[in-house]
Amino acid sequence: MRLDVARRGRRHPISLTPLIDVVFILLLFFMLASHFDQWRALALDARGAKVGAAVSGEARAAMLLRLHADARIDLSGESLTPAQLEQRVERALERDPELVVVIQSAPEVELQTIVSTIDHLVSAGAPEVRLQ
Template sequence: MQTPYNPPQKLASLSRRRKSPISLTPLIDVVFILLVFFMLASSFMDWRSLSLDTSAAGEPAPSDKMPFVVQIGADSLRLNGESMSPEQLIEQARSRPKGQPVSLQPLADTPVQAVVVVMDALNEAWVQPLRLVEDPQWQPTVVDDGRGDQ
C-alpha cells in the first residue's frame, strides 16, 4: 500500500522558514555608501575667487593719470561721474593705462550682489587690479534692536 500524501506538514515547515527576521543592516550600509559617494562626487556651487585690494595703508602717490573710479549703484554704473552700460565700462577698463587700478565705489544702499556682478564681469574680462573704495557720502546707520546694549 502506498503512503498517503501529507501536504500540511510541508506547508508548516515552509511557513516556519518565512517567519525568520530580515536584517536591514546590509541595506542601510549600501544606502550610506551611496549617500557618501554622491556627496563627495557632487558639486552644488561654482566656487570662484576675485582679486580685490582693500588695503588702506596710506594714500597712493599722486599720479598724472586720470583716476578710474567706477561708482556702482543699485541700477546704475558711472565711470568718473559719466553714466554707462556694463559693456562700455569693460571696453573703457581695457583701454586704460597698464597697471592703473580700477577703483570700485559702491554708492550708499547698493546691494552687495550688484557690486559682485560688476566685479565678476571685470574679472572675466581680465581687468586687473581691482580696488574697493568707500563712498565718502555714506553714513552708517545705527539700528536699535531694543535690547539697550551698545
C-alpha cells in the same frame, strides 16, 4: 476551508543594511566627484584709494566707478551697462596697462551687484580693483 491566521499576521522585518550601504555609496560618490579646492577668489584691496593718489610710492592712473542703489554704474558721470563697462576698461587698459579701478558704492548697494561688477572688471582684464 481553513485559513492560516498565524502566517498572515507575521511580517518580515525591513532590513536597514541595504539602505545604509546605498547611503555610504552615495556619500563616497559625492566626496570623490566634488572639488573642494577650486574656490574662486577675488583679489581686492579694501584699503580704499583716492583717485590720482600715489599708490605704492608712484603715481598711477585710476578709474573711478560709482555704483548706485538702483544698480546703475557710473563712469565719469555717464551711466553704463556691464558690457559697455567692459569695453571702456579694455580700451583704457590699452592706453595704460597698470590702470587701477576704484569702485565707490552707495551704502544701499547689494553685495551681489558689487561682486558682479568686479567679475566684469576682472573679465575685462583689470589688474587691480579697489573698493572705496
